[in-house]
Amino acid sequence: MKVLVFEDNLMWSSKLMQSLKAFGHEGLLRTKLPSESEGATVAIVNLGSEKLQPESLIPALKSLGVHVIGHAGHKEKALLEFGKDAGCDTLATNSELTFKIESLLAKVPEQA
Numbered sequence: 001m002k003v004l005v006f007e008d009n010l011m012w013s014s015k016l017m018q019s020l021k022a023f024g025h026e027g028l029l030r031t032k033l034p035s036e037s038e039g040a041t042v043a044i045v046n047l048g049s050e051k052l053q054p055e056s057l058i059p060a061l062k063s064l065g066v067h068v069i070g071h072a073g074h075k076e077k078a079l080l081e082f083g084k085d086a087g088c089d090t091l092a093t094n095s096e097l098t099f100k101i102e103s104l105l106a107k108v109p110e111q112a
């Protein structure tokens with residue numbers, strides 16, 4: 001599965017890319033919205049990134065037909081609520097993303 005990764009934290013982006021590769025997925029690290037889905041059916045978005053502008057990124061990804069997984073820290077309730085309101089299909093805490101990434105991806109419909 002191709003996965004667009006919108007992450008501007010170097011440690012997180014490296015960890016996510018390694019995890020995706022370990023489970024046989026192709027991670028495509030991006031810092032801005034591509035003009036098309038690039039064949040990805042899912043995107044992982046850091047809800048706490050000001051640089052990535054998730055408030056406009058999430059609806060744009062949804063318009064491309066991409067399933068959006070938004071993530072934030074478990075104590076960042078406002079960010080998780082924002083992700084829900086912004087249209088994320090799935091919300092995950094950072095620890096869920098770290099330890100349950102494969103099960104989160106398994107729940108993504110083949111065509112989002």
